[in-house]
Amino acid sequence: MRARWARRLLFLALPLLGLAYQISAKKTAEAMTGVSFGLGWLLKALVLPWGQALIAMEILAFAVWMVVLSEIKLSEAFPLSALSYALVVVASWTVFHEPASLLQALGGAAILLGVWLMGRSSEAKQ
16 A cells, blocks of 8 residues: 555546646637637647647546556546546636636535545445
């Protein structure tokens, strides 16, 4: 079993990589405006810096996910991926200046509370 601090870093990496993936996807999509979907679209996306970052984030997230799953149970690890939903709402508001509704804020808070409760129940079993 890894040191406690290493486990926490891995846990933090999952939602942050999910957030980085979504930001890269949005930036790539913005750059692809007006390009018809097809092989040319794919080739253009692959040469864009944000498109390359998107692929890198996916590969890195896969690697981190495999390490996390080798260390802990799926039922304990999976709720961490939900944190990226709340982070994406914050990023869409701060990075892309998209409006965030009260319901989105409440939903994000509910996700955070749910992840915290699930984490507490896992700690209580140990």
